[in-house]
Amino acid sequence: MARPRSFDPDEVLDLARDVFWLKGFQGTSLDDITAATGLTKPSLYAAFGDKNALFLKVLDRYHAYIVGKAERIINDGPSAREAIRRWLTGFVPRCSGVKGSRGCLSVNTSVDGVTEQEVRKRIQAFNRKLEQLLRDRLRADRAQFADDFDPDAVAHTIMAIYQGLMVLAKDAPEAARVRATFDQAMKLLS
Amino acid sequence: MARPRSFDPDEVLDLARDVFWLKGFQGTSLDDITAATGLTKPSLYAAFGDKNALFLKVLDRYHAYIVGKAERIINDGPSAREAIRRWLTGFVPRCSGVKGSRGCLSVNTSVDGVTEQEVRKRIQAFNRKLEQLLRDRLRADRAQFADDFDPDAVAHTIMAIYQGLMVLAKDAPEAARVRATFDQAMKLLS
DNA sequence: CTCGTTATATACTATACAGTATATAATTCG
DNA sequence: CGAATTATATACTGTATAGTATATAACGAG
Numbered sequence: 001m002a003r004p005r006s007f008d009p010d011e012v013l014d015l016a017r018d019v020f021w022l023k024g025f026q027g028t029s030l031d032d033i034t035a036a037t038g039l040t041k042p043s044l045y046a047a048f049g050d051k052n053a054l055f056l057k058v059l060d061r062y063h064a065y066i067v068g069k070a071e072r073i074i075n076d077g078p079s080a081r082e083a084i085r086r087w088l089t090g091f092v093p094r095c096s097g098v099k100g101s102r103g104c105l106s107v108n109t110s111v112d113g114v115t116e117q118e119v120r121k122r123i124q125a126f127n128r129k130l131e132q133l134l135r136d137r138l139r140a141d142r143a144q145f146a147d148d149f150d151p152d153a154v155a156h157t158i159m160a161i162y163q164g165l166m167v168l169a170k171d172a173p174e175a176a177r178v179r180a181t182f183d184q185a186m187k188l189l190s
Numbered sequence: 191m192a193r194p195r196s197f198d199p200d201e202v203l204d205l206a207r208d209v210f211w212l213k214g215f216q217g218t219s220l221d222d223i224t225a226a227t228g229l230t231k232p233s234l235y236a237a238f239g240d241k242n243a244l245f246l247k248v249l250d251r252y253h254a255y256i257v258g259k260a261e262r263i264i265n266d267g268p269s270a271r272e273a274i275r276r277w278l279t280g281f282v283p284r285c286s287g288v289k290g291s292r293g294c295l296s297v298n299t300s301v302d303g304v305t306e307q308e309v310r311k312r313i314q315a316f317n318r319k320l321e322q323l324l325r326d327r328l329r330a331d332r333a334q335f336a337d338d339f340d341p342d343a344v345a346h347t348i349m350a351i352y353q354g355l356m357v358l359a360k361d362a363p364e365a366a367r368v369r370a371t372f373d374q375a376m377k378l379l380s
Numbered sequence: 381c382t383c384g385t386t387a388t389a390t391a392c393t394a395t396a397c398a399g400t401a402t403a404t405a406a407t408t409c410g
Numbered sequence: 411c412g413a414a415t416t417a418t419a420t421a422c423t424g425t426a427t428a429g430t431a432t433a434t435a436a437c438g439a440g
Contacts, residue, residue, distance in 0.1 A: 002406080002407060002408065002414075002415035002416035002417075003405075003406040003407045003408090003415075003416045003417045003418080004406080004407065004408095004416085004417080005416090005417065005418095006406095006417075006418080022303065023303040024214075024216060024301075024302055024303030024304075026214060026216040026217045026302075026303075027216045027302070027303040027304070028303075029396075029397060029398085030397075030398060030399080031396085031397075031398095039418090040417095040418060040419060040420085041398085041399075041400085042399095042400080042401095042417085042418065042419080042420095043417070043418060043419090045399075045400085046416085046417070046418090047417095050398075050399075051398070051399090103301055107301060107357055108301040108302075108303070110357055110360050111214075111293055111297060111298040111301055111302075111356075111357055111360060112214055112216075112217070112298075112301075112302060112303075113212065113213040113214030113216075113217040113218075113298065113302075114214075114217070120360075123360075123361075124361050127358065127361060150370070150374075152370075153370040153371065153373065153374050154374060156367060156370065156371050156374075157351065157371050157374040157375070159354065159358065160350070160351045160354030160355050160358060160371055161347065161350045161351055161354055162354065163353070163354035163357040163358060164349065164350030164351055164352065164353035164354030164355075164357070165350050165354075166301075166357075167297055167300055167301055167353040167354070167356075167357060168317065168349065168350060168353060170300050170301060170310075170313075171313075171314050171317060177346060180340070180342075180343040180346065181343065181346050181347050181350055183343065184340075184343050184344060184346075184347040184378055185347070187377075187378060188374055188377060188378075191384095191385070191386075191437075191438055191439080192384075192385035192386035192387075192436085192437060192438070193385075193386050193387045193388080193435075193436040193437045193438090194386085194387080194436080194437065194438095195386090195387065195388095196387075196388080196436095219426075219427060219428085220427075220428060220429080221426085221427075221428095229388090230387095230388060230389060230390085231428085231429075231430085232387085232388065232389080232390095232429095232430080232431095233387070233388060233389090235429075235430085236386085236387070236388090237387095240428075240429075241428070241429090381440105382439100382440090383438105383439090383440085384437105384438090384439085384440105385436100385437085385438090385439105386435105386436090386437085386438105387434100387435080387436075387437090388433100388434080388435070388436090389432105389433085389434075389435085390431105390432085390433080390434095391430100391431085391432085391433095392429105392430080392431075392432095393428105393429085393430080393431095394427100394428095394429090394430105395426100395427085395428085395429105396425105396426085396427080396428100397424100397425085397426080397427090398423105398424095398425090398426100399422105399423085399424090399425105400421100400422080400423080400424105401420105401421090401422075401423095402419105402420085402421085402422095403418100403419085403420080403421095404417100404418080404419075404420095405416105405417080405418070405419085406415100406416085406417075406418090407414105407415085407416080407417090408413105408414090408415085408416100409412105409413090409414085409415100410411105410412090410413085410414100
């Protein structure tokens with residue numbers, strides 16, 4: 001055939017993701033990306049298209065990872081309560097200062113002022129998907145909750161707490177505070 | 191003395207705020223601001239300094255407004271429960287699609303990837319201040335809650351829900367969903 | 381009215397940036 | 411080996427942008 005590429009596209013997407021995550025889409029220049037990945041601009045363009053297209057690929061990959069993990073944890077847990085508790089607990093490092101304070105790429109992008117329609121669509125689909133996982137699991141185990149339990153409202157509230165803690169992650173709070181907040185969220189599951 | 195300025199600084203700050211709010215700090219150009227305000231760049235610089243300084247003034251003004259309103263509502267309500275319910279209810283238009291879907295300028299800026307230390311400091315102070323108002327009010331009326339009620343954790347959780355709904359506001363949800371989420375938050379106050 | 385002072389308008393500069401044209405290197409297939 | 415093909419490197423282009431220099435307009439004090 002011809003000259004093979006000298007890089008693994010997925011690795012490059014992960015490196016680009018870290019830059020976008022840290023600096024935001026609007027705050028990231030192509031030179032930032034070339035510096036982080038070692039690729040030249042023509043290589044970037046040949047492999048991923050322009051800045052928007054690259055970012056969409058990064059975002060899709062990020063979303064797929066989070067959703068995949070959520071599907072496994074939320075669907076496989078022994079009960080809705082325990083499954084959701086486990087899922088939330090996994091975010092403690094991200095929401096506290098332990099794992100940097102970048103928060104969530106999707107949340108960051110959501111409020112970045114990016115007007116691109118495709119970006120909005122995917123974030124919306126991501127939010128819908130996560131909330132649906134929660135809602136479906138809560139509905140499935142509905143018998144375990146009180147009569148006035150509202151799976152839809154609780155699922156949405158958990159989403160709000162999740163996203164809110166991702167914003168507050170920027171302040172690098174202590175892990176104990178994050179855990180205490182998730183404990184409060186769990187009080188809604190009864 | 192000399193030629194008086196032809197504009198009201200506070201009005202200009204409000205117009206600039208709307209641009210930053212919509213497009214983000216990094217996504218806003220000075221030309222966007224001059225277009226929105228009708229001022230020329232030299233006038234902007236003379237009155238407010240450079241883009242960073244202007245933004246800090248905008249942010250301070252925004253924060254002062256929100257905090258001022260929160261102080262009144264949260265401290266004056268007949269009970270902690272009722273006060274916080276009223277305060278949250280006031281955000282329904284902002285958090286649903288009713289009043290645009292810009293969310294909260296402070297939340298947007300928090301995750302914008304802006305590295306400026308001053309910006310971070312003010313957002314942190316703003317978050318602390320709001321949470322403190324909630325916490326103090328909850329502590330003051332502590333007798334009205336159950337024995338295991340934890341004012342600090344609940345205050346932080348309400349903050350998370352507030353910020354989370356400001357993120358989800360970008361998806362322009364229905365007002366009923368927002369109200370249902372605040373209702374869930376109120377369940378933590380018992 | 382005239383002068384001093386401060387605001388505004390126009391036009392400019394330097395730089396950063398997204399994206400590309402052209403040249404060169406590496407690989408496979410014949 | 412050589413030709414075809416695809417990747418990479420270098421260097422460039424055009425534009426948007428933050429910030430400014432210079433000129434002019436509007437006001438108050440005397």
